[in-house]
Amino acid sequence: MLPGKRPFLMTGPLSRLRQLALRIPFVRPLGHRLLAVVSADRRVVAHLRVSAADQLLQPWPTTSEDRYPRLFDAVALRLRDRAAPRILSFGCASGEEVRALRARMPEAAILGLDLNPRALAKARAADPSPRSEYRLASAPRPEERFDAIFAMAVFRHGALKRDRPESCAAIMPFSRFEAALCRLDAALEEGGLLAMGNAHFRLSDTGLADRYAVELRSPGQEPASALLYGPDDRRLDGVRESAVLFRKLPEAG
Numbered sequence: 226m227l228p229g230k231r232p233f234l235m236t237g238p239l240s241r242l243r244q245l246a247l248r249i250p251f252v253r254p255l256g257h258r259l260l261a262v263v264s265a266d267r268r269v270v271a272h273l274r275v276s277a278a279d280q281l282l283q284p285w286p287t288t289s290e291d292r293y294p295r296l297f298d299a300v301a302l303r304l305r306d307r308a309a310p311r312i313l314s315f316g317c318a319s320g321e322e323v324r325a326l327r328a329r330m331p332e333a334a335i336l337g338l339d340l341n342p343r344a345l346a347k348a349r350a351a352d353p354s355p356r357s358e359y360r361l362a363s364a365p366r367p368e369e370r371f372d373a374i375f376a377m378a379v380f381r382h383g384a385l386k387r388d389r390p391e392s393c394a395a396i397m398p399f400s401r402f403e404a405a406l407c408r409l410d411a412a413l414e415e416g417g418l419l420a421m422g423n424a425h426f427r428l429s430d431t432g433l434a435d436r437y438a439v440e441l442r443s444p445g446q447e448p449a450s451a452l453l454y455g456p457d458d459r460r461l462d463g464v465r466e467s468a469v470l471f472r473k474l475p476e477a478g
């Protein structure tokens with residue numbers, strides 16, 4: 226939209242009519258349903274909710290350019306001695322995270338994984354680098370290993386944020402988070418970095434807690450996770466999580 230212009234439905238009598246219509250009980254849900262039908266993005270998410278119900282974490286591919294600059298800087302700094310670090314962006318959506326990392330690590334081999342084919346198509350179209358790869362999958366291949374894995378804004382859900390239910394079980398159970406995290410852990414080298422934030426769950430509540438040390442707490446503008454759920458799926462009131470970057474420790478013994 227041009228600066229200073231307002232969408233025509235938002236002005237004058239039509240705007241008032243719209244406000245009145247929205248007060249009629251069935252109008253708002255009906256409008257949402259109609260939007261779901263006409264909007265391709267919503268259609269893909271609606272399809273994923275059914276076809277990938279057991280695996281889907283945050284369903285919405287919401288992201289932004291250079292979303293976590295200090296975190297990206299911190300990882301690039303720690304990987305500066307590697308000629309071509311291998312990086313996984315889990316839940317890469319339309320690829321903004323991959324491109325932000327590419328800008329900092331031009332030689333890195335970066336794999337973006339997502340379940341949303343439409344978001345992946347946008348990511349591919351916006352990234353000319355031959356060292357970037359985008360794949361429709363919910364886990365890396367068994368033989369793949371990475372020096373750093375990003376799982377930002379994936380272990381969360383818009384419906385949890387909106388409704389803050391006492392239990393997350395019906396929307397995204399803790400077990401789904403932990404299973405996905407274990408698959409990422411299997412692909413991370415010892416000494417590798419795991420960036421996990423903007424989430425409703427804590428690594429420290431999982432069976433992997435002893436294998437990781439906190440490397441960095443929420444740096445600057447990246448907010449601490451404020452709505453958290455524990456291993457019993459219950460909401461953890463009055464608790465925040467600021468740890469956002471972890472290092473995988475060598476196996477004991």
Ligand SMILES: C[S@@+](CC[C@H](N)C(=O)[O-])C[C@H]1O[C@@H](n2cnc3c(N)ncnc32)[C@H](O)[C@@H]1O
Binds near residue numbers: 405
């Ligand atoms: C909010 S976006 C996160 C984008 C980016 N990582 C960021 O922090 O800005 C969440 C993405 O995770 C994807 N996603 C959800 N569950 C997934 C799964 N099991 N495997 C791969 N991607 C998944 C969604 O399709 C969506 O594009």
